[in-house]
Amino acid sequence: MRNIKLIIEYDGTNYAGWQVQPNGVSIQETMETALGALLKGPVRLHSSGRTDAGVHARGMVATFSTDSMVPLRAFSDGLNSLLPPDIAVASSEEVPLEFHPRFDARGKHYRYSLYRGGRRSPLARLCAWHVRGELDLAAMREAAKLMVGEHDFASFRTAGCAAKTTVRRIDAVDVGEEGGFLRVDVRGSGFLRNMVRMMVGTLVEVGRGRRTPEAVALLLSHPGSSSAGPTAPPHGLCLEEVYY
Amino acid sequence: MRNIKLIIEYDGTNYAGWQVQPNGVSIQETMETALGALLKGPVRLHSSGRTDAGVHARGMVATFSTDSMVPLRAFSDGLNSLLPPDIAVASSEEVPLEFHPRFDARGKHYRYSLYRGGRRSPLARLCAWHVRGELDLAAMREAAKLMVGEHDFASFRTAGCAAKTTVRRIDAVDVGEEGGFLRVDVRGSGFLRNMVRMMVGTLVEVGRGRRTPEAVALLLSHPGSSSAGPTAPPHGLCLEEVYY
Incomplete structure (x- = not known):
């Protein structure tokens, strides 16, 4: 099992915020859909926190775990080719399994x-x-x-x-x-x-x-x-x- | 007759450029429509030049002539309330009748x-x-x-x-x-x-x-x-x- 940490930039203008919502498209679900397409199966993202509708980010942090051995680059450049223009992964890295983007944030x-x-x-x-x-x-x-x-x-x-x-x-x-x-x-x-x-x-x-x-x-x-x-x-x- | 000079800012992303075009909405026609609504009659804008589709402006200059005696402020704040969010008048002033935004540009x-x-x-x-x-x-x-x-x-x-x-x-x-x-x-x-x-x-x-x-x-x-x-x-x- 690998734990992958992503740094995500987005223009929040057209989203209902980070978190999956009943009304409107969220950044989290857009990311999870793209990751699901890349890894051919459902993926759950854990983030450092939420942002409200209309709020932007240059450095949102989120992690997911996967058994896939695809190279790290797939989670930045590869994912970016699947994401809409207003969301992009700035960087991806493998972190220890126990790393949690919310609880470990200083x-x-x-x-x-x-x-x-x-x-x-x-x-x-x-x-x-x-x-x-x-x-x-x-x-x-x-x-x-x-x-x-x-x-x-x-x-x-x-x-x-x-x-x-x-x-x-x-x-x-x-x-x-x-x-x-x-x-x-x-x-x-x-x-x-x-x-x-x-x-x-x-x-x-x-x-x-x-x-x-x-x-x-x-x-x-x-x-x-x-x-x-x-x-x-x-x-x-x-x-x-x-x-x- | 008054000659009014406007300085116009716009986000060109969603326009087919400055000039009136058969395909797509132009900034010029959007401006002329708002001015027409304000002055209750057709208005023709003369600009310092064109910008292509997608190009932005912070300082496009355009003039129009009018017999209306409405205060100058109507052509900035008043017009801005009629314009879409991606176009705005930054300033308006009355200039000599012979002033032309293109021919007089240095x-x-x-x-x-x-x-x-x-x-x-x-x-x-x-x-x-x-x-x-x-x-x-x-x-x-x-x-x-x-x-x-x-x-x-x-x-x-x-x-x-x-x-x-x-x-x-x-x-x-x-x-x-x-x-x-x-x-x-x-x-x-x-x-x-x-x-x-x-x-x-x-x-x-x-x-x-x-x-x-x-x-x-x-x-x-x-x-x-x-x-x-x-x-x-x-x-x-x-x-x-x-x-x-």
Whole structure:
């Protein structure tokens, strides 16, 4: 038996998210169908986590086990010839049987992109949230800094989040400028459902002067007392990397 | 009578090009339909030039004349609410009646993007040409430099180009690296049909060692003696700006 680890890039625009869903086509089932065709039998993928509908990935990690002895290259170049243009395998490697992409993950890097132009941008529309008007970057960076560390992020999850504990360690929240875009790079040990998008939605409220950095500190010191947010839209988010 | 100048951004992926065509929907007709709905009557747009099917623009310039006294903002924000997500007006201004977007243009800036990853990229697939393998950047830059200046670009146009003279002045051809991408920025007084895409296709051949910079010099000193190219695919190209 071999355990194969894939790093997967996808444009999430036309998918109902990573996980197999009753409504709409998921990335997982598209991958499993292609793998099934390659290996001539059903294949089950285990991933480092899920992404919501419309969210992109440059570094989703998933594994599957197989008895097939086809060369590793079949699981990258071979698979890519069977996958649609908006999904591709970036790399494939054989890992120990006990490796699990979710339980062994040490952390993740997400990038959220905001487009800052005065008018909507056709070329940025599928991969950045359009946020008009002035944003106080200094205040956003101050609030971002407060999010770093180990905190109870109970205020930063949406209904339906099944996580038992809401304490997470955030290693970095960097707000950078790049051309007409803001990039919010979030690195941490793990994330609650919609947590990154609520962090970004909260930072934008701080940037607009609707919340103070102190109010963000209060959300973290009194978890669940009030709600963060709003939840930034999915298409600005990209899972860049999973660390092991 | 007012003469209105628009700067237009579009994702050319789903269009048959700028110009009204018998087959497929063009950007021009989509714009004219939206303007017609806004002004309640037929409107004819005059552009700085055409772009081929699949080519993008951040700075296409087009004008139209109207007797309507609606505020300028109607031709940006108002028009944007009538246009599809992949076309938008970036700005609108009133210009002298004698201004013509094509005849008055002093030059244009095109950017061509190449994706350099080992495997195809779902997130870059609509706006960059995927070129694998080693590229000799020094040789490409040497050949790019030879293209600068006033030359007869007869070898750098495709059949169907109706231009009477094939002499054009190129002000800059810069080959830059940005993350996993190469960006070829071309600035010049004017361009023959497919000229930028043939320049880029030729530079990639130089990068791969299939042509020497000297062979490029020969194409320019003996125009029409042999053919440049191949023509790089349309989706890597973007019309960035038109100068007046």
